[in-house]
Amino acid sequence: MDDIRPKLPAKPERFMDILRQHIRKQGLSYRTEQTYTHWIKRFIHFHRLKHPADMGAAEVEAFLTYLAVQGLCATNTQRVALNAIVYLYKQFLDREIPDLDFKLAKRQRRLPVVYSREEVFAVLSHLQGLFRLQIELMYGSGLRSAELLSLRIKDVDFSSNNIFVRGGKGNKDRTTLLPKGIAEDIQRQVKHVSLLHQQDLLAGYGSVYLPDALDRKYPNAAKQLAWQYLFPANSISQCPRSGIY
Template sequence: MDDIRHRIPQAKAGGFIQRLRLHIREAGLSYRTEQTYIHWVKRFIHFHNLRHPEEMGLAEIEAYLTHLGTERDCSVNTQRIALNALVYLYKRFLGRDTGALDFKPAQRARRLPVVYSPAEITAILGQLEGVYRLQVELMYGTGLRSAELLSLRVKDIDFGSNNIYVRAGKGNKDRTTMLPQALIPELRRQIRRVELLHAQDLVEGLGEVYLPDALARKYPAAARELGWQYLFPSAVTGIDPRSGTERRHHMHASTLVKHVRRAVRSAGIRKPARTHAFRHSFATHLLESGYDLRTIQELLGHADVGTTEIYTHVVNRGGKGVLSPADRLRATTTGTGSC
């Protein structure tokens, strides 16, 4: 991607990307979103032989998105992320209306989610301890995505209302989910650990956590308050790539993934080891318990109930409770069943 600086005049290219980066930050978007948007804008530029975005328009956007959906066989989600990045670039940054884009959408693959049975959940938890066990119990007990889990702040755990507040989840939406009563004692202990770690950071001249720009400007002292500290902080501090400030961020996602994979493997489970499977298991087991789709949709934060309906395909596997003809035949021949 660094070729952009060589083919487009360096001052023009570097200045453009840097201005876009600053615009994203001023809009209050997350660092992950900033990285993602910059990545796709650079790929868009490369696809069009390093032409400057200001010299391109709707035709080039449509050609690139069609390329992703047909020649690159990208998933629907990948194509949508690229679309979001380019719409931001042209509509919000360059102030040009993208209108109704006409491109060939990627084929939506309808795959059933990985779901662990209650017995498998118990076996996995038996291979975990400490903060990692608590994290998995929270994902399974609340339906949180791993990114939402790791982004939780101390103040997001509301013991009074028995709610967990999910801030700026997928789609930049807020929502609440239930607070599992069985996890309250361990959550209180975790908050106490965060409090002690934060006190130590303050003594060392640190203790200022990342806040979105708008909040940081409005509440400059909030970044050092306990309530804003991450519920699952990193074991080490690091340099914030945006500000250059040394801070303690939340635990890296790869750390959680590593412990989940190890636990699933040690439990002897042959299904894929995925943190997202605990969210799928949460929804599936609620559905099996008789909760309606609308309730589950709200807890998961799905914009469309159609997304939630995928879980109806994994409930009571083998025809959703329908007796297999093979089972009926076996019962008849052994004299244990009736027609």
């Protein structure tokens, strides 16, 4: 359930809750919220829980230099941390940050690792069942792991051999191809989920998390088969926001 935003108090008082509320009002994705709050927490703990309003450029420079020198972080990691802190001061605290002078992380140039077809098939030969199907779908459709686990049954269009990715990287939607070689296996997975869903409904369960407050707009959608995950969890779980199983 890592893709579900935790519920905030109606009138948040804690610093991080107020920050999260501000991020959501700006319409940023949950991945961005997670990243920003992670680095802002690290920044605050680095300075021994000193309030960001009582810190300035010197503290920001010290933290970013630490990441490059002692933390040995990559360039992109340092850049992400900088973006989070800039958001904290410019957007959240409404304070300008002067030009910063800090040690830049070294840019490491590495060649990307790309498996050959033979290597991919060698990996698949050691997999079976559901795990093999998931890897085949990721390889054939170019899905990220988070996108794979977020797929709903309604996102697979067998008539056009398309998969609709909702809220992917950058909180953007896109389409990708459904590999024809595993289309029948995906259909069998849908039938399996359908039977499992019917059993859950009979047991008093069967509700699924709906994004963007759709549960208020469509009260019955959470129990419809179309909204069920294509690869559900192995056991009944509790929604961290609603508390419903």
